[in-house]
Amino acid sequence: MKVHELMTSNVDFIRTDDTLQRAAEKMKDDDVGDIPVVLDGDVVGMITDRDITVRGVAHGLDPKAAKVVDAMTERVVVCKEEDEVQTAAQLMAQHKIRRLVVENAEGKMTGVVSLGDIATSLEQNAACDALREISK
Numbered sequence: 001m002k003v004h005e006l007m008t009s010n011v012d013f014i015r016t017d018d019t020l021q022r023a024a025e026k027m028k029d030d031d032v033g034d035i036p037v038v039l040d041g042d043v044v045g046m047i048t049d050r051d052i053t054v055r056g057v058a059h060g061l062d063p064k065a066a067k068v069v070d071a072m073t074e075r076v077v078v079c080k081e082e083d084e085v086q087t088a089a090q091l092m093a094q095h096k097i098r099r100l101v102v103e104n105a106e107g108k109m110t111g112v113v114s115l116g117d118i119a120t121s122l123e124q125n126a127a128c129d130a131l132r133e134i135s136k
Contacts, residue, residue, distance in 0.1 A: 010111075019068070020066045099113070
């Protein structure tokens, strides 16, 4: 099974100069725990609810004033639409993450694939293996 067959393609994003409060609002509205961060149309990071809490609030940043770039995770792990689901799961395990940005052949974001997407697909063994490695 290919990643494009189970990824979420209608993915919201946020800009580096948006506030942490705006990121939290988008997460609430979209019922997600992370959002890709873009600059000039390119994905440059991910902001998670944990980033907002641990890097933002715990360090005394004002969510109404602090920018996403101040708390985001800069490391973005990506896979391609045509990658096998097993490859995506292996990347998640290797990097101890639960979501990957999905790119097309031209390198543009086309979606996000999560461990949950894999777990609810026919590739459940891949999800179990990835979760085992993430949890170590």
